[in-house]
Amino acid sequence: MIDLRRLNDDADYRAGAIRKGATEEAVASLLAAESSRRKQMTMVEDARAAANAASKEIGRAQPDEREAKIAAASELKEGLGALEAELAELQASVEEIALTVPNPAHESVPDGGEDAFRIEHEVGDRTPEPALDHAAIGEKLGIVDTERAVRMSGSRFAYVLGDAVRLQFALVQYAMDKLLGHGFIPAVVPVLVREDMMVDAGFFPTDRDQVYELEKDELFLVGTSEVGLAGIHRGERLDEADLPRRYVGYSSCFRREAGTYGKDTSGLFRVHQFDKVEMFSYCHPDGSWDELEVLRTLEEEIFSELQIPYRVITVAAGDLGNAAAKKYDIEAWIPSQQAYREVTSCSNYTDYSARRMGTRVKLEKGATALHTLNGTAVAIGRTLLSIFENHQLADGTVSVPEVLRPFCGGLEVVGPTG
RNA sequence: GGAGAGGUGACAGAGUUCGGUCGAUUGUGCCUCCCUGCUAAGGAGGUGUGGGUUUACGCCCACCGUGGGUUCAAAUCCCACCCUCUCCGCCA
Numbered sequence: 001m002i003d004l005r006r007l008n009d010d011a012d013y014r015a016g017a018i019r020k021g022a023t024e025e026a027v028a029s030l031l032a033a034e035s036s037r038r039k040q041m042t043m044v045e046d047a048r049a050a051a052n053a054a055s056k057e058i059g060r061a062q063p064d065e066r067e068a069k070i071a072a073a074s075e076l077k078e079g080l081g082a083l084e085a086e087l088a089e090l091q092a093s094v095e096e097i098a099l100t101v102p103n104p105a106h107e108s109v110p111d112g113g114e115d116a117f118r119i120e121h122e123v124g125d126r127t128p129e130p131a132l133d134h135a136a137i138g139e140k141l142g143i144v145d146t147e148r149a150v151r152m153s154g155s156r157f158a159y160v161l162g163d164a165v166r167l168q169f170a171l172v173q174y175a176m177d178k179l180l181g182h183g184f185i186p187a188v189v190p191v192l193v194r195e196d197m198m199v200d201a202g203f204f205p206t207d208r209d210q211v212y213e214l215e216k217d218e219l220f221l222v223g224t225s226e227v228g229l230a231g232i233h234r235g236e237r238l239d240e241a242d243l244p245r246r247y248v249g250y251s252s253c254f255r256r257e258a259g260t261y262g263k264d265t266s267g268l269f270r271v272h273q274f275d276k277v278e279m280f281s282y283c284h285p286d287g288s289w290d291e292l293e294v295l296r297t298l299e300e301e302i303f304s305e306l307q308i309p310y311r312v313i314t315v316a317a318g319d320l321g322n323a324a325a326k327k328y329d330i331e332a333w334i335p336s337q338q339a340y341r342e343v344t345s346c347s348n349y350t351d352y353s354a355r356r357m358g359t360r361v362k363l364e365k366g367a368t369a370l371h372t373l374n375g376t377a378v379a380i381g382r383t384l385l386s387i388f389e390n391h392q393l394a395d396g397t398v399s400v401p402e403v404l405r406p407f408c409g410g411l412e413v414v415g416p417t418g
Numbered sequence: 419g420g421a422g423a424g425g426u427g428a429c430a431g432a433g434u435u436c437g438g439u440c441g442a443u444u445g446u447g448c449c450u451c452c453c454u455g456c457u458a459a460g461g462a463g464g465u466g467u468g469g470g471u472u473u474a475c476g477c478c479c480a481c482c483g484u485g486g487g488u489u490c491a492a493a494u495c496c497c498a499c500c501c502u503c504u505c506c507g508c509c510a
Contacts, residue, residue, distance in 0.1 A: 049479070
Protein backbone atom coordinates (compact mmCIF):
# COMPACT_ATOMS: atom_id res chain seq x y z
CA MET A 1 0.00 0.00 0.00
CA ILE A 2 1.23 3.43 -0.82
CA ASP A 3 2.42 5.92 1.76
CA LEU A 4 -0.52 8.31 2.03
CA ARG A 5 1.36 10.96 3.91
CA ARG A 6 4.12 11.00 1.36
CA LEU A 7 1.63 10.96 -1.49
CA ASN A 8 0.26 14.16 -0.01
CA ASP A 9 3.59 15.86 0.70
CA ASP A 10 5.89 14.70 -2.09
CA ALA A 11 5.15 15.86 -5.63
CA ASP A 12 7.73 13.53 -7.17
CA TYR A 13 6.16 10.57 -5.45
CA ARG A 14 2.78 11.57 -6.84
CA ALA A 15 4.24 11.97 -10.32
CA GLY A 16 5.71 8.47 -10.11
CA ALA A 17 2.28 7.03 -9.40
CA ILE A 18 0.78 8.91 -12.31
CA ARG A 19 3.49 7.51 -14.58
CA LYS A 20 2.33 4.05 -13.63
CA GLY A 21 -1.19 4.76 -14.74
CA ALA A 22 -2.90 6.19 -11.69
CA THR A 23 -5.10 9.07 -12.79
CA GLU A 24 -4.78 12.56 -11.34
CA GLU A 25 -8.41 12.30 -10.29
CA ALA A 26 -7.88 9.05 -8.44
CA VAL A 27 -4.93 10.48 -6.53
CA ALA A 28 -6.78 13.70 -5.77
CA SER A 29 -9.85 11.89 -4.52
CA LEU A 30 -7.73 9.58 -2.42
CA LEU A 31 -5.98 12.52 -0.78
CA ALA A 32 -9.28 14.27 -0.21
CA ALA A 33 -10.73 11.12 1.33
CA GLU A 34 -7.68 10.71 3.53
CA SER A 35 -7.88 14.29 4.71
CA SER A 36 -11.52 14.00 5.72
CA ARG A 37 -10.77 10.65 7.31
CA ARG A 38 -8.20 12.36 9.51
CA LYS A 39 -10.56 15.14 10.49
CA GLN A 40 -13.29 12.66 11.28
CA MET A 41 -10.87 10.60 13.32
CA THR A 42 -9.97 13.55 15.50
CA MET A 43 -13.64 14.23 16.10
CA VAL A 44 -14.32 10.60 16.99
CA GLU A 45 -11.40 10.48 19.37
CA ASP A 46 -12.45 13.62 21.15
CA ALA A 47 -15.97 12.30 21.51
CA ARG A 48 -14.64 9.01 22.78
CA ALA A 49 -12.44 10.75 25.32
CA ALA A 50 -15.48 12.54 26.70
CA ALA A 51 -17.47 9.31 26.83
CA ASN A 52 -14.60 7.49 28.54
CA ALA A 53 -14.31 10.22 31.13
CA ALA A 54 -18.04 10.06 31.85
CA SER A 55 -17.88 6.28 32.27
CA LYS A 56 -14.99 6.44 34.68
CA GLU A 57 -16.90 8.86 36.83
CA ILE A 58 -19.72 6.34 37.20
CA GLY A 59 -17.32 3.86 38.70
CA ARG A 60 -16.26 6.38 41.31
CA ALA A 61 -19.71 7.84 41.98
CA GLN A 62 -21.90 7.24 45.04
CA PRO A 63 -24.78 4.82 44.38
CA ASP A 64 -27.42 7.56 44.48
CA GLU A 65 -25.63 9.63 41.86
CA ARG A 66 -25.18 6.79 39.44
CA GLU A 67 -28.43 6.85 37.60
CA ALA A 68 -28.05 10.46 36.52
CA LYS A 69 -24.48 9.88 35.44
CA ILE A 70 -25.38 6.79 33.45
CA ALA A 71 -28.02 8.79 31.62
CA ALA A 72 -25.48 11.47 30.79
CA ALA A 73 -22.97 8.90 29.57
CA SER A 74 -25.61 7.23 27.42
CA GLU A 75 -26.24 10.49 25.68
CA LEU A 76 -22.58 10.95 24.88
CA LYS A 77 -22.48 7.40 23.61
CA GLU A 78 -25.23 8.04 21.10
CA GLY A 79 -23.42 10.93 19.52
CA LEU A 80 -20.26 8.87 19.35
CA GLY A 81 -21.99 6.06 17.48
CA ALA A 82 -22.99 8.33 14.62
CA LEU A 83 -19.50 9.79 14.31
CA GLU A 84 -17.97 6.33 14.31
CA ALA A 85 -20.21 5.11 11.54
CA GLU A 86 -19.11 8.02 9.37
CA LEU A 87 -15.47 7.29 10.16
CA ALA A 88 -15.85 3.63 9.22
CA GLU A 89 -17.24 4.64 5.86
CA LEU A 90 -14.41 7.05 5.21
CA GLN A 91 -11.87 4.48 6.27
CA ALA A 92 -13.25 1.85 3.95
CA SER A 93 -13.25 4.20 1.01
CA VAL A 94 -9.68 5.35 1.68
CA GLU A 95 -8.49 1.77 1.82
CA GLU A 96 -10.34 0.75 -1.29
CA ILE A 97 -8.85 3.55 -3.35
CA ALA A 98 -5.41 3.24 -1.74
CA LEU A 99 -5.08 -0.39 -2.76
CA THR A 100 -5.55 0.52 -6.39
CA VAL A 101 -2.93 3.26 -6.41
CA PRO A 102 0.33 1.70 -7.56
CA ASN A 103 3.75 2.05 -6.00
CA PRO A 104 5.30 5.06 -7.78
CA ALA A 105 7.91 4.29 -10.41
CA HIS A 106 11.53 5.13 -9.67
CA GLU A 107 12.98 8.08 -11.58
CA SER A 108 15.25 5.77 -13.60
CA VAL A 109 12.28 3.91 -15.05
CA PRO A 110 11.33 4.91 -18.61
CA ASP A 111 7.85 6.22 -19.39
CA GLY A 112 5.39 4.30 -21.50
CA GLY A 113 3.90 0.84 -21.84
CA GLU A 114 4.91 -2.69 -22.72
CA ASP A 115 7.06 -1.72 -25.70
CA ALA A 116 8.77 1.22 -24.04
CA PHE A 117 11.34 -0.83 -22.14
CA ARG A 118 14.98 0.24 -22.14
CA ILE A 119 17.60 -2.29 -23.24
CA GLU A 120 20.45 -2.23 -20.75
CA HIS A 121 22.79 -4.65 -22.44
CA GLU A 122 23.05 -7.88 -24.41
CA VAL A 123 25.32 -10.75 -23.46
CA GLY A 124 26.39 -13.66 -25.68
CA ASP A 125 26.05 -14.33 -29.37
CA ARG A 126 22.59 -15.00 -30.68
CA THR A 127 22.27 -18.69 -31.48
CA PRO A 128 21.21 -19.29 -35.11
CA GLU A 129 17.78 -20.75 -35.84
CA PRO A 130 17.78 -24.43 -34.84
CA ALA A 131 16.30 -27.45 -36.56
CA LEU A 132 13.70 -27.94 -33.85
CA ASP A 133 12.01 -25.65 -31.39
CA HIS A 134 11.90 -26.62 -27.73
CA ALA A 135 8.46 -28.19 -27.96
CA ALA A 136 9.58 -30.41 -30.82
CA ILE A 137 12.76 -31.39 -28.97
CA GLY A 138 10.75 -32.19 -25.87
CA GLU A 139 8.38 -34.35 -27.83
CA LYS A 140 11.07 -36.07 -29.86
CA LEU A 141 13.14 -36.99 -26.81
CA GLY A 142 10.10 -37.85 -24.74
CA ILE A 143 11.16 -35.46 -21.99
CA VAL A 144 8.22 -33.07 -22.16
CA ASP A 145 4.81 -34.60 -22.78
CA THR A 146 2.02 -32.10 -23.21
CA GLU A 147 -0.36 -34.40 -25.06
CA ARG A 148 -0.83 -36.78 -22.16
CA ALA A 149 -0.89 -33.84 -19.76
CA VAL A 150 -3.88 -32.42 -21.63
CA ARG A 151 -5.72 -35.67 -20.99
CA MET A 152 -4.82 -35.34 -17.34
CA SER A 153 -5.45 -31.67 -16.67
CA GLY A 154 -6.25 -29.79 -19.85
CA SER A 155 -4.20 -27.43 -21.95
CA ARG A 156 -1.13 -25.66 -20.60
CA PHE A 157 0.01 -28.53 -18.44
CA ALA A 158 3.01 -30.76 -19.05
CA TYR A 159 4.68 -33.89 -17.85
CA VAL A 160 8.42 -33.38 -17.46
CA LEU A 161 10.18 -36.73 -17.86
CA GLY A 162 13.51 -38.51 -17.97
CA ASP A 163 16.66 -36.46 -18.31
CA ALA A 164 14.67 -33.24 -18.20
CA VAL A 165 13.77 -34.06 -14.61
CA ARG A 166 17.42 -34.66 -13.77
CA LEU A 167 18.16 -31.31 -15.33
CA GLN A 168 15.38 -29.69 -13.32
CA PHE A 169 16.82 -30.86 -10.01
CA ALA A 170 20.32 -29.96 -11.15
CA LEU A 171 19.12 -26.42 -11.85
CA VAL A 172 17.55 -26.21 -8.42
CA GLN A 173 20.66 -27.47 -6.66
CA TYR A 174 22.97 -25.31 -8.70
CA ALA A 175 20.95 -22.18 -7.96
CA MET A 176 20.62 -23.06 -4.27
CA ASP A 177 24.36 -23.62 -3.91
CA LYS A 178 25.15 -20.32 -5.56
CA LEU A 179 22.71 -18.36 -3.41
CA LEU A 180 23.63 -20.06 -0.16
CA GLY A 181 27.09 -18.70 -0.84
CA HIS A 182 25.59 -15.21 -0.76
CA GLY A 183 23.91 -15.74 2.60
CA PHE A 184 20.45 -16.61 1.34
CA ILE A 185 18.31 -18.66 3.72
CA PRO A 186 16.65 -21.53 1.89
CA ALA A 187 12.90 -21.84 2.28
CA VAL A 188 10.15 -24.12 1.08
CA VAL A 189 6.99 -22.11 1.45
CA PRO A 190 3.23 -22.74 1.62
CA VAL A 191 1.65 -22.56 -1.80
CA LEU A 192 -1.88 -22.27 -0.45
CA VAL A 193 -2.42 -18.99 1.34
CA ARG A 194 -5.18 -16.84 2.75
CA GLU A 195 -6.66 -13.91 0.96
CA ASP A 196 -5.01 -11.43 3.33
CA MET A 197 -1.60 -12.62 2.26
CA MET A 198 -2.40 -12.05 -1.38
CA VAL A 199 -3.55 -8.52 -0.59
CA ASP A 200 -0.61 -7.72 1.64
CA ALA A 201 1.95 -9.15 -0.74
CA GLY A 202 0.55 -6.75 -3.34
CA PHE A 203 -1.17 -9.19 -5.74
CA PHE A 204 -4.79 -8.48 -4.86
CA PRO A 205 -7.00 -6.82 -5.94
CA THR A 206 -5.13 -6.12 -9.18
CA ASP A 207 -4.11 -9.60 -10.30
CA ARG A 208 -6.94 -11.55 -8.79
CA ASP A 209 -8.09 -13.15 -12.03
CA GLN A 210 -4.66 -14.72 -12.57
CA VAL A 211 -4.92 -16.70 -9.35
CA TYR A 212 -6.53 -20.09 -8.66
CA GLU A 213 -8.97 -20.02 -5.81
CA LEU A 214 -10.09 -22.92 -3.64
CA GLU A 215 -13.45 -21.54 -2.71
CA LYS A 216 -14.43 -24.22 -0.25
CA ASP A 217 -11.40 -23.60 1.92
CA GLU A 218 -10.99 -19.89 1.20
CA LEU A 219 -7.42 -20.44 0.09
CA PHE A 220 -5.51 -19.33 -2.96
CA LEU A 221 -2.78 -21.08 -4.92
CA VAL A 222 0.20 -18.78 -5.17
CA GLY A 223 1.64 -17.77 -8.51
CA THR A 224 5.08 -17.49 -6.96
CA SER A 225 6.79 -18.37 -3.69
CA GLU A 226 7.28 -14.64 -3.33
CA VAL A 227 3.94 -14.59 -1.49
CA GLY A 228 5.19 -16.99 1.16
CA LEU A 229 8.51 -15.19 1.44
CA ALA A 230 6.91 -11.76 1.69
CA GLY A 231 4.67 -12.92 4.51
CA ILE A 232 7.27 -14.70 6.58
CA HIS A 233 7.97 -11.64 8.77
CA ARG A 234 4.46 -10.26 8.82
CA GLY A 235 3.97 -7.91 11.75
CA GLU A 236 7.58 -8.23 12.85
CA ARG A 237 10.30 -5.72 13.48
CA LEU A 238 13.74 -6.74 12.28
CA ASP A 239 17.04 -5.44 13.60
CA GLU A 240 18.97 -3.09 11.36
CA ALA A 241 22.03 -5.26 11.80
CA ASP A 242 20.21 -8.27 10.32
CA LEU A 243 19.54 -6.54 7.02
CA PRO A 244 19.62 -7.38 4.24
CA ARG A 245 17.94 -10.63 5.14
CA ARG A 246 17.85 -12.81 2.05
CA TYR A 247 15.75 -15.87 1.35
CA VAL A 248 15.76 -18.30 -1.49
CA GLY A 249 12.42 -20.03 -1.86
CA TYR A 250 11.49 -23.09 -3.81
CA SER A 251 7.94 -23.93 -4.78
CA SER A 252 5.53 -24.84 -7.46
CA CYS A 253 3.75 -21.85 -8.95
CA PHE A 254 0.24 -21.72 -10.32
CA ARG A 255 -1.12 -19.25 -12.82
CA ARG A 256 -4.45 -19.16 -14.59
CA GLU A 257 -2.98 -17.36 -17.60
CA ALA A 258 -6.37 -15.80 -18.24
CA GLY A 259 -6.43 -13.74 -21.38
CA THR A 260 -3.48 -15.46 -23.02
CA TYR A 261 -5.42 -17.76 -25.34
CA GLY A 262 -3.41 -18.50 -28.43
CA LYS A 263 -0.15 -17.17 -27.00
CA ASP A 264 2.78 -19.55 -26.55
CA THR A 265 0.56 -22.57 -26.81
CA SER A 266 3.18 -25.25 -27.22
CA GLY A 267 5.74 -26.64 -24.83
CA LEU A 268 6.76 -25.28 -21.48
CA PHE A 269 6.86 -21.56 -22.09
CA ARG A 270 3.47 -20.68 -20.68
CA VAL A 271 1.93 -23.32 -18.42
CA HIS A 272 -0.43 -23.28 -15.47
CA GLN A 273 2.00 -24.99 -13.13
CA PHE A 274 5.76 -24.70 -12.92
CA ASP A 275 8.49 -24.77 -10.35
CA LYS A 276 10.66 -21.84 -9.47
CA VAL A 277 13.61 -20.89 -7.31
CA GLU A 278 12.95 -17.39 -6.07
CA MET A 279 15.10 -14.81 -4.33
CA PHE A 280 13.63 -12.45 -1.77
CA SER A 281 15.33 -9.73 0.21
CA TYR A 282 14.33 -7.71 3.25
CA CYS A 283 16.38 -4.60 3.04
CA HIS A 284 17.08 -1.35 4.83
CA PRO A 285 15.27 1.50 3.06
CA ASP A 286 18.60 3.18 2.30
CA GLY A 287 20.03 0.12 0.61
CA SER A 288 17.29 -1.21 -1.62
CA TRP A 289 18.52 0.24 -4.90
CA ASP A 290 21.91 -1.35 -4.40
CA GLU A 291 20.21 -4.57 -3.43
CA LEU A 292 18.25 -4.58 -6.67
CA GLU A 293 21.55 -4.51 -8.55
CA VAL A 294 22.76 -7.44 -6.44
CA LEU A 295 19.75 -9.49 -7.46
CA ARG A 296 20.12 -8.52 -11.11
CA THR A 297 23.78 -9.47 -11.08
CA LEU A 298 22.99 -12.88 -9.61
CA GLU A 299 20.39 -13.49 -12.28
CA GLU A 300 22.84 -12.53 -14.98
CA GLU A 301 25.50 -14.79 -13.51
CA ILE A 302 23.15 -17.72 -13.67
CA PHE A 303 22.33 -17.24 -17.35
CA SER A 304 25.94 -16.51 -18.23
CA GLU A 305 27.05 -19.69 -16.53
CA LEU A 306 24.35 -21.66 -18.30
CA GLN A 307 25.76 -20.15 -21.50
CA ILE A 308 22.47 -18.83 -22.70
CA PRO A 309 22.54 -15.55 -24.62
CA TYR A 310 20.38 -12.93 -22.96
CA ARG A 311 19.67 -9.30 -22.60
CA VAL A 312 18.62 -7.14 -19.67
CA ILE A 313 15.79 -4.65 -19.96
CA THR A 314 14.32 -2.10 -17.63
CA VAL A 315 10.56 -2.41 -17.76
CA ALA A 316 8.70 0.82 -18.51
CA ALA A 317 6.53 2.48 -15.91
CA GLY A 318 3.22 1.59 -17.51
CA ASP A 319 4.12 -2.10 -17.69
CA LEU A 320 5.17 -2.45 -14.06
CA GLY A 321 3.04 -4.43 -11.67
CA ASN A 322 1.25 -2.60 -8.92
CA ALA A 323 3.92 -3.13 -6.29
CA ALA A 324 7.17 -2.67 -8.23
CA ALA A 325 8.90 0.70 -8.31
CA LYS A 326 11.44 -0.68 -10.76
CA LYS A 327 11.87 -3.98 -12.53
CA TYR A 328 14.56 -5.58 -14.61
CA ASP A 329 13.70 -8.49 -16.87
CA ILE A 330 16.27 -10.88 -18.14
CA GLU A 331 15.28 -12.15 -21.53
CA ALA A 332 16.89 -15.27 -22.92
CA TRP A 333 17.51 -15.63 -26.59
CA ILE A 334 15.07 -18.15 -28.03
CA PRO A 335 16.59 -19.17 -31.34
CA SER A 336 13.47 -20.83 -32.78
CA GLN A 337 11.67 -17.52 -32.42
CA GLN A 338 14.75 -15.41 -33.15
CA ALA A 339 13.65 -13.28 -30.25
CA TYR A 340 14.43 -12.51 -26.63
CA ARG A 341 11.83 -13.77 -24.18
CA GLU A 342 11.42 -13.11 -20.48
CA VAL A 343 12.95 -15.78 -18.26
CA THR A 344 13.53 -13.97 -14.99
CA SER A 345 12.82 -10.62 -13.44
CA CYS A 346 13.70 -8.76 -10.32
CA SER A 347 11.89 -5.89 -8.68
CA ASN A 348 12.21 -3.40 -5.90
CA TYR A 349 8.88 -3.05 -4.13
CA THR A 350 10.34 -0.40 -1.83
CA ASP A 351 7.99 -0.14 1.17
CA TYR A 352 4.79 -0.89 -0.75
CA SER A 353 4.26 -4.47 0.37
CA ALA A 354 6.12 -4.17 3.68
CA ARG A 355 3.86 -1.36 4.88
CA ARG A 356 0.82 -3.53 4.33
CA MET A 357 2.54 -6.55 5.90
CA GLY A 358 3.68 -4.50 8.88
CA THR A 359 7.26 -5.67 8.43
CA ARG A 360 9.47 -2.96 9.84
CA VAL A 361 13.04 -2.25 10.75
CA LYS A 362 13.91 -1.07 14.24
CA LEU A 363 15.71 2.23 14.16
CA GLU A 364 17.32 4.19 16.96
CA LYS A 365 14.10 6.07 17.29
CA GLY A 366 11.03 4.01 16.45
CA ALA A 367 10.59 1.81 13.45
CA THR A 368 9.81 2.22 9.78
CA ALA A 369 8.63 -0.03 6.98
CA LEU A 370 11.61 -1.75 5.41
CA HIS A 371 12.00 -2.42 1.72
CA THR A 372 11.38 -5.73 0.00
CA LEU A 373 12.76 -7.00 -3.27
CA ASN A 374 12.25 -10.16 -5.20
CA GLY A 375 13.89 -11.80 -8.15
CA THR A 376 13.69 -15.04 -10.03
CA ALA A 377 16.73 -17.23 -9.60
CA VAL A 378 15.53 -19.99 -11.91
CA ALA A 379 12.10 -20.42 -13.42
CA ILE A 380 12.56 -24.09 -14.21
CA GLY A 381 10.33 -24.45 -17.27
CA ARG A 382 11.58 -21.46 -19.15
CA THR A 383 15.18 -22.17 -18.23
CA LEU A 384 14.88 -25.78 -19.40
CA LEU A 385 13.51 -24.70 -22.74
CA SER A 386 16.22 -22.06 -23.11
CA ILE A 387 18.78 -24.82 -22.60
CA PHE A 388 17.03 -27.13 -25.07
CA GLU A 389 17.01 -24.49 -27.75
CA ASN A 390 20.46 -23.01 -27.27
CA HIS A 391 22.35 -26.23 -26.58
CA GLN A 392 20.73 -28.41 -29.18
CA LEU A 393 23.08 -30.86 -30.92
CA ALA A 394 22.88 -31.99 -34.53
CA ASP A 395 21.28 -35.32 -33.63
CA GLY A 396 18.45 -33.65 -31.74
CA THR A 397 19.85 -34.32 -28.27
CA VAL A 398 20.84 -31.51 -25.94
CA SER A 399 24.21 -30.78 -24.37
CA VAL A 400 24.05 -30.21 -20.60
CA PRO A 401 25.72 -26.94 -19.52
CA GLU A 402 29.00 -27.61 -17.70
CA VAL A 403 27.91 -25.97 -14.46
CA LEU A 404 24.96 -28.33 -14.12
CA ARG A 405 26.83 -31.59 -14.69
CA PRO A 406 28.05 -31.98 -11.11
CA PHE A 407 24.43 -31.72 -9.99
CA CYS A 408 23.06 -34.48 -12.21
CA GLY A 409 25.58 -37.22 -11.82
CA GLY A 410 27.83 -36.01 -14.59
CA LEU A 411 25.10 -36.20 -17.22
CA GLU A 412 26.52 -34.62 -20.39
CA VAL A 413 23.72 -35.05 -22.87
CA VAL A 414 19.94 -34.98 -22.48
CA GLY A 415 18.89 -38.07 -24.41
CA PRO A 416 15.61 -39.76 -25.22
CA THR A 417 13.46 -41.19 -22.47
CA GLY A 418 13.40 -44.96 -21.99
C1' G B 419 -12.90 -35.84 11.60
C1' G B 420 -14.33 -36.60 17.40
C1' A B 421 -13.37 -35.00 22.83
C1' G B 422 -11.02 -31.57 26.03
C1' A B 423 -7.61 -27.39 27.57
C1' G B 424 -5.65 -22.84 26.37
C1' G B 425 -4.03 -18.06 23.67
C1' U B 426 -2.07 -11.50 28.39
C1' G B 427 3.79 -6.92 27.13
C1' A B 428 11.14 -9.42 25.13
C1' C B 429 10.26 -13.99 28.18
C1' A B 430 7.95 -16.24 32.49
C1' G B 431 3.49 -15.58 34.78
C1' A B 432 -0.98 -12.91 37.78
C1' G B 433 -5.60 -10.78 36.77
C1' U B 434 -11.03 -13.51 34.09
C1' U B 435 -15.05 -16.32 40.14
C1' C B 436 -18.66 -11.25 41.57
C1' G B 437 -17.38 -6.22 34.44
C1' G B 438 -15.46 0.03 36.82
C1' U B 439 -9.22 3.53 39.84
C1' C B 440 -6.18 -2.72 34.79
C1' G B 441 -2.33 -0.64 29.25
C1' A B 442 -2.47 -4.19 33.03
C1' U B 443 0.61 -7.01 39.86
C1' U B 444 5.16 -9.64 40.15
C1' G B 445 9.74 -11.98 38.51
C1' U B 446 13.56 -12.31 34.76
C1' G B 447 15.88 -9.69 30.92
C1' C B 448 17.33 -4.83 29.10
C1' C B 449 18.89 0.67 29.92
C1' U B 450 20.75 4.65 33.35
C1' C B 451 22.81 5.78 38.01
C1' C B 452 24.99 4.33 42.98
C1' C B 453 28.20 0.92 45.43
C1' U B 454 32.62 -1.90 44.01
C1' G B 455 40.45 -4.13 42.70
C1' C B 456 37.62 -6.99 38.23
C1' U B 457 33.35 -9.99 37.98
C1' A B 458 29.26 -11.49 40.79
C1' A B 459 25.94 -9.86 44.52
C1' G B 460 23.35 -5.48 46.41
C1' G B 461 20.63 -0.39 46.17
C1' A B 462 17.60 3.60 43.21
C1' G B 463 15.05 4.81 38.84
C1' G B 464 13.50 3.65 33.94
C1' U B 465 11.86 0.13 30.07
C1' G B 466 5.39 -2.04 24.94
C1' U B 467 3.34 -0.91 19.98
C1' G B 468 0.58 1.93 16.56
C1' G B 469 -2.09 6.43 15.60
C1' G B 470 -4.08 11.65 16.21
C1' U B 471 -2.84 16.55 17.86
C1' U B 472 0.93 20.18 19.40
C1' U B 473 6.66 24.80 17.84
C1' A B 474 7.48 22.09 22.24
C1' C B 475 6.30 20.09 27.15
C1' G B 476 2.21 17.46 26.82
C1' C B 477 -2.70 15.79 25.93
C1' C B 478 -5.81 12.23 23.61
C1' C B 479 -7.29 7.45 21.02
C1' A B 480 -6.58 2.23 20.08
C1' C B 481 -4.38 -2.49 21.20
C1' C B 482 -4.57 -8.44 26.65
C1' G B 483 -5.10 -14.34 19.45
C1' U B 484 -8.62 -12.05 15.28
C1' G B 485 -13.43 -10.09 14.12
C1' G B 486 -18.27 -8.97 15.88
C1' G B 487 -21.92 -8.32 20.05
C1' U B 488 -23.97 -6.89 25.12
C1' U B 489 -23.06 -2.52 28.49
C1' C B 490 -22.59 4.12 30.55
C1' A B 491 -18.10 0.88 31.12
C1' A B 492 -14.99 -5.49 28.76
C1' A B 493 -8.38 -8.60 29.46
C1' U B 494 -12.86 -9.96 32.33
C1' C B 495 -19.69 -11.59 29.81
C1' C B 496 -21.78 -13.61 24.75
C1' C B 497 -21.00 -15.31 19.45
C1' A B 498 -17.96 -16.63 15.28
C1' C B 499 -13.29 -17.52 13.42
C1' C B 500 -7.88 -18.43 13.67
C1' C B 501 -4.00 -20.72 16.18
C1' U B 502 -1.50 -23.89 19.98
C1' C B 503 -1.48 -28.16 23.22
C1' U B 504 -3.42 -33.20 25.07
C1' C B 505 -6.21 -37.72 23.94
C1' C B 506 -8.78 -40.70 20.01
C1' G B 507 -9.26 -41.73 14.69
C1' C B 508 -6.80 -41.32 9.89
C1' C B 509 -2.42 -40.45 7.18
C1' A B 510 3.12 -39.27 4.20
